[in-house]
Amino acid sequence: xLRRSQRVQAKKDASATAAxxxxxxxxxxxxxxxxxxxxxxxxxxGIPNKKRKKLKGASASNTDEPHSSTNKQRMPNQFxxxxxxxxxxxxxxxxxxxxxxxxIFCYLEPRDLLRLARTxxxxxxxxxxxxxxxxxRSALENVEGLPPCPPDLNEPQYANLLFEPHCHICMxxxxxxxxxxxxxxxxxxxxxxxxxxxxxxxxxxxPLSRGPNSDVIPxxxxxxxxxxxxxxNMEIAQRYRAEYDALETxxxxxxxxxxxxxxxxxxxxxxxxxxxxxxxxxxxxxxLDVIRKERRAAILDRLQExxxxxxAETVMQDPxxxxxxxxxxxxxxxxxxxxxxDYGWDSIKDELVSLLAKCKDDRADREQEKLFDSRxxxxxxxxxxxxxxxxxxxxxxxxxxxxxxxxxxxxLWDTPDDDSLTDDILRSKLLEHLPESVEEWRxxxxxxxxERVLQASRPTATHNDLHLATSVFKCIGCYQPLxxxxxxxxxxxxxxxxxxxxxxxxxxxxxxxxxxxxxxxRFSETHAExxxxxVKACSLDPNTVTFQEMYNANPLIECTTCTQSTPEHxxxxxxxxxxxxxxxxxxxxxVTLNDEEQKKVDxxxxxxxxxxxxxxxxxxxxxxxxxxxxxxxxxxxxxxxIDLQESENPPKLQAxxxxxxxxxxxxxDSMGEPFRYKDDSD
Numbered sequence: 001x002l003r004r005s006q007r008v009q010a011k012k013d014a015s016a017t018a019a020x021x022x023x024x025x026x027x028x029x030x031x032x033x034x035x036x037x038x039x040x041x042x043x044x045x046g047i048p049n050k051k052r053k054k055l056k057g058a059s060a061s062n063t064d065e066p067h068s069s070t071n072k073q074r075m076p077n078q079f080x081x082x083x084x085x086x087x088x089x090x091x092x093x094x095x096x097x098x099x100x101x102x103x104i105f106c107y108l109e110p111r112d113l114l115r116l117a118r119t120x121x122x123x124x125x126x127x128x129x130x131x132x133x134x135x136x137r138s139a140l141e142n143v144e145g146l147p148p149c150p151p152d153l154n155e156p157q158y159a160n161l162l163f164e165p166h167c168h169i170c171m172x173x174x175x176x177x178x179x180x181x182x183x184x185x186x187x188x189x190x191x192x193x194x195x196x197x198x199x200x201x202x203x204x205x206x207p208l209s210r211g212p213n214s215d216v217i218p219x220x221x222x223x224x225x226x227x228x229x230x231x232x233n234m235e236i237a238q239r240y241r242a243e244y245d246a247l248e249t250x251x252x253x254x255x256x257x258x259x260x261x262x263x264x265x266x267x268x269x270x271x272x273x274x275x276x277x278x279x280x281x282x283x284x285x286x287x288l289d290v291i292r293k294e295r296r297a298a299i300l301d302r303l304q305e306x307x308x309x310x311x312a313e314t315v316m317q318d319p320x321x322x323x324x325x326x327x328x329x330x331x332x333x334x335x336x337x338x339x340x341x342d343y344g345w346d347s348i349k350d351e352l353v354s355l356l357a358k359c360k361d362d363r364a365d366r367e368q369e370k371l372f373d374s375r376x377x378x379x380x381x382x383x384x385x386x387x388x389x390x391x392x393x394x395x396x397x398x399x400x401x402x403x404x405x406x407x408x409x410x411x412l413w414d415t416p417d418d419d420s421l422t423d424d425i426l427r428s429k430l431l432e433h434l435p436e437s438v439e440e441w442r443x444x445x446x447x448x449x450x451e452r453v454l455q456a457s458r459p460t461a462t463h464n465d466l467h468l469a470t471s472v473f474k475c476i477g478c479y480q481p482l483x484x485x486x487x488x489x490x491x492x493x494x495x496x497x498x499x500x501x502x503x504x505x506x507x508x509x510x511x512x513x514x515x516x517x518x519x520x521x522r523f524s525e526t527h528a529e530x531x532x533x534x535v536k537a538c539s540l541d542p543n544t545v546t547f548q549e550m551y552n553a554n555p556l557i558e559c560t561t562c563t564q565s566t567p568e569h570x571x572x573x574x575x576x577x578x579x580x581x582x583x584x585x586x587x588x589x590x591v592t593l594n595d596e597e598q599k600k601v602d603x604x605x606x607x608x609x610x611x612x613x614x615x616x617x618x619x620x621x622x623x624x625x626x627x628x629x630x631x632x633x634x635x636x637x638x639x640x641x642i643d644l645q646e647s648e649n650p651p652k653l654q655a656x657x658x659x660x661x662x663x664x665x666x667x668x669d670s671m672g673e674p675f676r677y678k679d680d681s682d
Contacts, residue, residue: 094122101126106138110159113139117156128156145279147272152262153184162273167191179277181270182218183233192222195231202237208244216240216259218266288337296329298340299352306349308356315359320366327359328352368413375412375421376403382427386434391622392664393548395485397441400514402430405437445488448518457523467546469535472527472580476520481527481580483547486664493517527580530588534579537590550576554657556593556601559674561586570678573601575654581669604677608653615670616653616660627653630660 105113105127113136117127126132136155140146149158167176167188176188187195196202199209199217207213217240220231240259247255303309315321315328328334333348380399387396402408411429415421446463454461454471465471466484473482477492487493493516535542538555545553557579562572579588593601607627614624618633620641625633630653634642642659653660662671 102135105135107142108139109142109163110136110139110155111163114156114159114164145276147269147276150266150269152266157184161186169194178222179273180220180222180231180233181273182220182266183236189224192231193224195220195222196234197229197231199232199237202232202234203241206241206244208237208241213256216256216263218263291337291339292335295336295338295340296334299334299345299348302340302345302349303352303356306353308353311356311360314363315356318363320363327355331355372412375415375426378423379403379408379412379426379430382423382430386430388624389622392489392617393485393661395442395445395488397438397445397488398514398516401441401516402434402437404515405433405440407433408437445516445518449484449487449521452518453521453523457525467548468542469545469547469550470528470532470542471547472524472531474522474524474527476522480667480669481524482521483577483668486666487521488516489665491665492520526584530584531580534576534588534590547577548661551661552657554654556591558589558591559586560589562674570676572674572676573605574674575672577668578672578674582674600679601677602652602654605652605654605675608672615663615666617663619659619661624663630656634659 105116108116113127117124127135133155136159137149140149140155140159146162149155153161161179161184164186165175165177166173166186168185169187169191172188174188176186178188178192179186180192199214199219202217203209208216217232217237220233221228222231223229244252244255300309300312303312312328316326318326321327324330331352333351338344376399379402383399383402390396403412408429411421411426446466450461450463450466453473454465458465461471469483471484473484473487474480475482475487475490475492480490482490532542534555534557535545535550538550538553540549540553553576555576557574557576559572559574559582561583563570573591574582582588614626616625616627616630617623618625618630618637620638623633623637634656638659
């Protein structure tokens with residue numbers, strides 16, 4: 001009876017062994033034949049396939065046909081959902097000869113041994129015994145360039161430190177590449193912040209925490225929130241303290257010497273491990289980069305079959321992108337370190353085709369914008385030429401307003417190429433549409449200026465009040481006083497860094513122009529009161545006199561505050577409109593002098609100067625010129641209508657005030673400067 005039981009058991013074992021062999025052989029066939037159809041989807045998408053739902057009503061015969069073309073190699077029934085003693089790895093550990101298993105293990109890497117040791121108790125018992133140390137050493141030797149196992153760790157501990165990328169403190173399953181070599185552990189960023197950053201926190205005022213003995217206990221340096229900190233391990237520090245305290249006083253010096261040597265060896269081994277990690281990471285990164293390039297090349301070959309390779313290469317070479325934001329090479333479906341398969345290509349083709357179509361549309365939009373910008377630059381130069389012959393004492397729109405006109409927008413955007421939009425055509429179109437667009441613009445901006453700004457302080461103001469000398473505004477961006485129409489030319493309202501209508505300067509910088517806006521413009525009560533006081537002192541009506549009429553009146557104004565503060569320099573005088581930019585707490589008075597005194601003051605008044613490049617505009621032809629060249633301009637261009645003195649004694653510009661006007665693009669503080677007059681008899 002016993003022999004019969006043994007025969008039955010032997011028969012069962014033989015049957016099971018045969019089934020295992022058959023299944024393992026079938027697995028190889030299945031991998032070779034079916035990987036491209038079933039496993040590749042995981043490779044391509046980087047996401048494990050979800051378990052398919054079983055269709056309701058499906059016949060059992062469809063699932064049990066042994067010769068179906070779609071039927072995978074099935075696991076033998078006796079091993080289905082079986083763990084423990086009848087599991088495959090369990091039978092491998094029991095039935096395969098030990099010398100064969102040991103030979104196989106010697107060709108594995110340490111990470112493979114770690115995973116095998118966590119599968120079954122038998123394999124763990126085999127790999128975690130001291131007699132298996134040669135297996136671990138062989139596995140460690142299989143890793144190129146790896147420093148030898150340090151004396152304070154055994155081989156499995158060393159392998160666990162090197163190849164198990166999880167935090168050894170919180171045991172979080174996420175990847176943790178931060179290795180604290182001196183502590184022989186991995187720690188995530190969250191756990192690193194919990195380490196003590198002073199040795200005193202670990203062992204208090206112990207002799208090992210201060211003086212020359214503080215270098216005995218290992219420490220680490222970690223970067224936290226952009227700063228580097230010293231870290232100590234509480235457990236290690238307390239162990240060192242316990243060893244130190246357990247020794248007799250005479251033995252402590254020897255212990256310190258030995259421990260320092262061990263610490264020095266530990267630091268050297270840690271340095272070697274850090275270098276090995278850097279090299280291994282670089283090697284792995286290079287390998288992955290090669291795989292990515294091969295995958296990209298394979299994708300380009302597939303795109304060539306559908307006629308899109310040229311478009312993809314155009315995107316890759318587009319100077320608009322750099323290496324980090326180029327959309328094709330950096331796309332998640334292209335930049336995968338996985339080999340491209342037929343199944344994988346079918347799953348990503350549609351998305352890549354859509355990507356290339358979008359890139360093509362974006363490139364067309366950029367080219368259209370670039371064409372518009374180049375035309376805007378040409379229009380800017382042509383418009384400046386037109387303005388150079390226009391009277392800027394009336395408001396004119398900026399190039400941003402001009403190019404915002406609907407007809408010019410259509411012209412610049414919709415004309416197919418530059419060959420059909422020459423400078424002559426563009427100039428004629430500007431001259432054709434400019435009068436209409438300027439009138440429309442003036443009506444709109446004057447309405448906004450009157451209704452939103454001036455009437456907010458003076459509700460009864462009318463359009464004519466915009467021209468008054470007492471209608472002084474201010475920019476809340478630069479706090480400069482402004483008048484009409486100077487405020488339409490002010491830089492703060494016409495230039496902004498985020499608009500696409502731009503102007504290229506000589507130094508390579510770009511000015512971005514926008515339509516005029518009143519949002520940062522306010523009426524200045526202080527400057528208005530100051531101006532009204534000066535107008536009344538000139539015996540003029542502040543309700544009717546304009547800013548330009550004050551220019552022509554050209555009153556002589558004295559600052560008594562400046563005169564009294566520095567009497568040794570003489571009296572301080574200035575001309576309109578400098579009082580508006582003079583300190584508001586100074587006392588100003590309009591001075592009327594007799595003929596003799598007036599001649600003396602006029603003799604002390606210097607010729608008009610300005611820091612602005614071209615501050616003067618001719619009142620006859622509106623030519624922009626410098627102060628020094630204006631007299632020559634009058635002699636050359638207008639000598640037939642203007643009687644000038646001899647060139648060797650040219651008149652001052654103040655005497656020719658009716659023949660020129662300030663460039664309204666200037667700020668008020670650039671329109672001349674105060675001057676001093678000191679009577680010799682004083």
